[in-house]
Amino acid sequence: MSLNLFTTTYLVLSNTLNTTLYNLSVTLSSPIYINSTAFNLASLKANSQYKLPMIVYAQNAGIYSISISIVYYQGNIERQEQITVPVYVMQINSPAIPILIQFNSSTLLTGQVECTTIAIQNTLNQPLYNVTISLVTQGTLYINTTTITLPSLQPLQRLYVPVGVYTQSAGIVSVSASISYYQAGQLKQAQEVINDLAAGSVNIIITGVSTVPSVAVRGSIVSVTATIYNFGTGPANGLTVTVFPPKDIVVIGQNTYYVGNLGSDTSSTFTFAFRILNSTKPGSYVIPLEYTYTNDIGQVLHSHSNITLEVSNGSSGFFTSSFRSSNNSHISLIGILGIIIVISIVIVLVIVFLRRR
Template identity: 25%
Template sequence: MKAYALLLLLLVLALPVYSQEVGSNLAIVSIKWGTSSQSVEVGPGSVNAPLTIQLLNRDDIAIRYAKLTLSLPEGITSTDDSRTAVVFLPTMNPGTISEAVFYLNIDKNLKTGVHQATLYIEGVNDDDTTFLYTTPIQLRINGEVSLHVSNAEKTVMAGRRNSVNLILSNNGTGTASEVEIVMSTSQQVSILSYPTRFDKIDAGESVKVPVEIYVAPSLAGSPVTINVAMNYLDSYGNPRTVESTLGYEVAYSTPPNLLLEIIPNQLTIYNLNDVKLRVTNAGFTVVRDVALTLSVNLPLVPVGTDGKFNIPEIRPGETAEIPVSIYVSETSAPSSPVTVSLSYLDDSNQLKTESRVLNAFLSARSAEFLSPINLRITPNILYSGTINNITVSVSNIGSTTLRDLTITPSASSQATWLQENTLNIPSLEPGEEYKSQAAIFVASDSPTSITLAMTVSYYGRDNVQRQEERQIGVLVKGVVHFEVVDLTILPEVVSPGQTFSVTIVLVNTGTVQASAVSLRPSENIQGFRLFGQSRVFLGNVPTNTPTSVTFSFTALNSTSPGRYQLPLVVSYRDNVGEVHTDTLSVNVNVRPAGFGGPGTARTQTTTANTGFLNTSNIITIVVPLLIGLVAGVAIGRRGRR
């Protein structure tokens, strides 16, 4: 017992200043947000926040169990949304401290500050005595601190001192105090200056942090990062640290923006052209030690220079000109490239190299240097899967006579020339035109447009053979042709006022697939009325694939006996998207009412036209003859009686 008393005395002496006695045997040692191992920040909107209350058994009698009931103020609830939270504690030995942890939710609209709650403690001691205490407690809602740092600029320049701004924001509900900033970065990046301390940053407040940073020129075009560590005291005085990494894109130093020109940029064939290579610094920084190398190919020939030039310095807005003489030999090209390789030191003392390509236009003194050949093919629309007769027309649009003119079509997998490939013309006077007939077969699987390549060679006035490669584009259309290859009429014998069906088998005997195919009877059908569907959409119809379509008609009572044609209209698109409409005809025989038997189906196959009567035709002829013969015999016998 004395040992318990001594232990109790020591614990009481060790109690912090905020301890609170509750009854004769209990004392509240501490009330804090969090657990014994970790403190937490609590503010409006906090969910499942732990509140720890430490109780000391000051008596020398053990407490068998205790029940703690916390009555909560408006805006604070337990995890089950109740205004009351309950925690049970097991045996509390004399002189020991027990912890009761309540998990609470804080309404997002609750204001920060001190809120009053009531704690009810009831229990049973080991000597079977009971106790019940009531004590007010204060719940301090100071808010949560949420520090966030961002960079206002996303780009820094290589080889320069950059002034950037960081934005330090407190997006929480509590105040951060004694904020200390520590920055670090990678090699070749130096942080020159920045403020390191702020007394406090209130909730919702943002402060600007100016930073001076230098990035080495070698990091141009690469990303760099800055590590920011923020040490501060939260709204409950607990030390905390938040770390963040900010990224920057390292841009190259502002380029000098050198402009290169050839003045004039039109050169004359067979002439020594004096031109100037003009270099203008349209940027904002000076460039030094500019070295230029001029490279050209035939027909351009530099005269009197090796094509290497140096300019000591070009300031912003200044222009430097280099005189160059260029001879242009004979060519049929309309232009020729001039390559200029240049190197220079920019304002960050970095060596830059560039390669520019300038185009010089070439002109001739007379039209003889232009192509004198005008080559045409008519018609310019060919049909696939068939032989096309074409006309190749060659005209001399030059000013001199052309000799030994040869035109050779090039082989192609899409088009085949059906006669001698080479066309020879001994001579062609200026303004004269020569026409040659040819036949060409275009493959069925050819695209909607093909190119016919031809090689043209000839001799001009200077007796130099010239050769040109020509390509002539033509449009290729496929052939779509619909035929009725089979026909069935049910019943075969159609009488006025009777309904019958017509089933046809349609086949595309062309060379390409027809798309968006639809079939309908013509609107102008004399003596018949359509019964049932008026239009059938077939979609895509490939070649040589039978497609069956059935329509029903009713012969009008006023329809006279005889043979009629039922026109059927086929609409479709070909392979180039053009819409076509064709009309097919179906023959129908109408006979007087009561003629013949009950009627059977009549089948007609149009492709099997051998010149002989088929079975259906024989029946059509023989049956009426037999009926007439039987009727004649019967009438004759009555007459003899």
């Protein structure tokens, strides 16, 4: 949000469960101004969202927190959650001078070189000449370009200069810009501050899947456990996994699994149980997944993946088992007959031998 401006924003409530929640009471508290700090909602349907509008205002730049208390009923059980949401208040450059400079990126990623651009715009209806911009980073921010020289900026022209940016810290990052230019033949100078947000990246990859049984059979229940790993530079906080199976495969219980906080370079697992309907055709089924989480600056993000489930024809498996059982019975019967024949031959030889004596 911007400094010294009344900003309209929304608090988004998401019900990730398969059941409706009732009598929701939401209470907000924060050092910054919020026009409404209490909300009541009769119900929130399964897998739905509701946006609560509010107006916020801050006089000083910095990082603030909004504490959110939510009380609701799930069935006949009263539940309560406490959430803290960070709010970043930045000083946004106003075109008091004719050149407006800003990062052309909503959020920079920490722990890696981010290839982005700096947008430079002439806000006047007259050209500017011999524009020189010197950049000085603050804190742990590094930038590979420190001087930008432009022969001219035409009226209302907007240019993009590619830069490489690196930072290890999440939050507000700033770059000081010293600008000199000629306007109508006169040399002028100015100072600006370029602000942006930086957050750790999140890259969730499935590294393994186990299924019990290994091949699902029509009319049965199968359990699927997947191992996930966060290859990003930042955490996925409050991670939930939501599954969307096809029509002939039904989730047993909730279709959302709460994983919790998944830090950088860490792994975790989630498990879903499915009922394979008798009408399900044999084959390979791709089941979509959606990950929902907040990054280390409180942004709610989504990413997607999928798991594959193999379904076989139950009757063919039974036939194979019966065939093996029948085959083993025939082998046993032949062995018994062989033994009887051998014993008979031995008896005959003994009788013949005794008669000769």
